[in-house]
Amino acid sequence: MELNEVWVLAEQKNGIIQTVSYELLNRARSLADKLNVSLAAVLMGYDIPADEVQELIYRGADKVYLIEHEVLKDFLVEPYSSVLCYMIDTYNPQIVIAGATSTGRTVLPHVAMRKRAGLTADCTILDIEEGTGNLLQTRPAIGGNILATIKTPEARPQMATVRPHSMKPAPRDTGRTGEIIKPVLPDGCLVSRVKKLDFIEDESQGISLQQADVVVAGGRGVGKAENFKYIEELAKVLGGAVGASRDVVDRGWITYPHQVGLSGKTVTPKLYMAIGISGAIQHIAGMQTSETIVAINKDPDAQIFKLADFGIVGDAMDILPVLIEKLKQCAAQREQEAVK
Numbered sequence: 571m572e573l574n575e576v577w578v579l580a581e582q583k584n585g586i587i588q589t590v591s592y593e594l595l596n597r598a599r600s601l602a603d604k605l606n607v608s609l610a611a612v613l614m615g616y617d618i619p620a621d622e623v624q625e626l627i628y629r630g631a632d633k634v635y636l637i638e639h640e641v642l643k644d645f646l647v648e649p650y651s652s653v654l655c656y657m658i659d660t661y662n663p664q665i666v667i668a669g670a671t672s673t674g675r676t677v678l679p680h681v682a683m684r685k686r687a688g689l690t691a692d693c694t695i696l697d698i699e700e701g702t703g704n705l706l707q708t709r710p711a712i713g714g715n716i717l718a719t720i721k722t723p724e725a726r727p728q729m730a731t732v733r734p735h736s737m738k739p740a741p742r743d744t745g746r747t748g749e750i751i752k753p754v755l756p757d758g759c760l761v762s763r764v765k766k767l768d769f770i771e772d773e774s775q776g777i778s779l780q781q782a783d784v785v786v787a788g789g790r791g792v793g794k795a796e797n798f799k800y801i802e803e804l805a806k807v808l809g810g811a812v813g814a815s816r817d818v819v820d821r822g823w824i825t826y827p828h829q830v831g832l833s834g835k836t837v838t839p840k841l842y843m844a845i846g847i848s849g850a851i852q853h854i855a856g857m858q859t860s861e862t863i864v865a866i867n868k869d870p871d872a873q874i875f876k877l878a879d880f881g882i883v884g885d886a887m888d889i890l891p892v893l894i895e896k897l898k899q900c901a902a903q904r905e906q907e908a909v910k
Contacts, residue, residue: 575661576602577727579654579668579677580613580626580634587613587622590669592739595630597696597732598667599740601705604698605664608632614653616643627748629740634750635661641760645673651680652759658685660753663727665705667696670731682729688722689729692832694736694855695719705730710832710855735780735836735859779828784810785839787830787857788818791846791867791886795823800890801845807897813837813857815847831856846886849874866890 578598580591595611602609610633611626618638626634635657641649654677658666666681668674670692682689694717695708704721705728711718722728779785786805788798798818805812813835814828830837831853842860847853849865849872857863858877865878868885875881882889 575608575610575663576665577610577612577663579674580611581673582615582618585618585622587625589739590671590734592629593737594667594669594732596740597737599630601665601696601698605703610635612657614642614650616640623750628742628744628746632748636750636752639760641762644766646762646764647676647680648762649760650677653755654681655684656755656759658727666727666729668731670733674731678729678731687725687727687729690720691731693730693732696730733836735838779811779813780835780837782811783840784808785813785837786810786843787813787847788845789815789847790817793887797887798824804890804894807894815853844874847874848872
């Protein structure tokens with residue numbers, strides 16, 4: 571069977587398409603164009619609004635394979651994997667990519683194992699090899715100290731997961747048209763030995779780290795766990811989320827959901843404040859696409875200053891109380907002016 575199409579696994583939550591789906595479409599569009607094939611989104615769920623499905627077309631998909639069933643409303647690896655395997659057998663895509671999210675990191679390895687396909691995880695760059703059409707999958711390796719490019723010359727489909735927020739979402743074009751296909755599945759695809767009983771949201775911070783416009787992140791230079799109260803207070807004053815380096819998470823100063831970097835979350839806020847963070851490549855990989863980076867570190871030779879737009883050399887514990895007080899004064903002044 572002839573290979574065709576580049577696929578992205580679109581994600582939805584409660585019927586709403588997740589931003590990572592548009593990021594994948596932006597990245598996959600160039601792959602499909604280089605191969606001169608269609609770009610398709612595979613969307614599984616239940617009772618998904620038509621305008622949400624259409625949005626995938628507006629964001630670059632030529633086709634949307636829409637598979638709806640009550641079993642697929644929430645992510646469960648067995649039915650999602652079975653559906654995707656059936657779709658691959660039926661339509662024979664040459665490339666399948668998903669976000670390196672809890673969904674993508676779970677279902678794509680499951681599918682790759684069942685299809686005996688190659689899979690590269692947490693890619694930051696994807697490209698097409700000239701002459702062969704092989705997918706070039708680049709990801710950090712050896713603790714983030716090098717970038718390794720991997721290809722799968724024989725097994726198909728070629729599969730990869732991509733770090734969220736490593737590319738901007740595809741632009742919206744309401745003039746685009748495309749095809750929405752609703753495959754009929756065999757009953758065996760929709761069997762699961764697992765049933766979702768409940769879902770507990772992470773309430774460790776009020777603002778989602780990956781969606782925040784402002785992230786205030788603390789590192790070992792904060793000194794001790796008790797000093798993270800200043801990081802939290804500064805984030806509150808700025809209306810942002812609290813981030814952290816891997817080092818302080820490993821020390822137990824703050825919990826893992828706050829970790830930014832290769833082994834944590836990738837963030838792209840408008841403002842990223844790196845406080846007491848030296849700038850190890852593992853951390854930089856998770857925040858380097860931030861619009862504006864402000865660093866505070868007492869080491870003038872810290873790597874973070876090479877990336878920062880603004881830097882303050884000094885002890886964070888001397889600077890933060892003053893900075894927080896000044897920002898509070900500015901906020902109070904703005905409120906007074908607004909009343910007038």
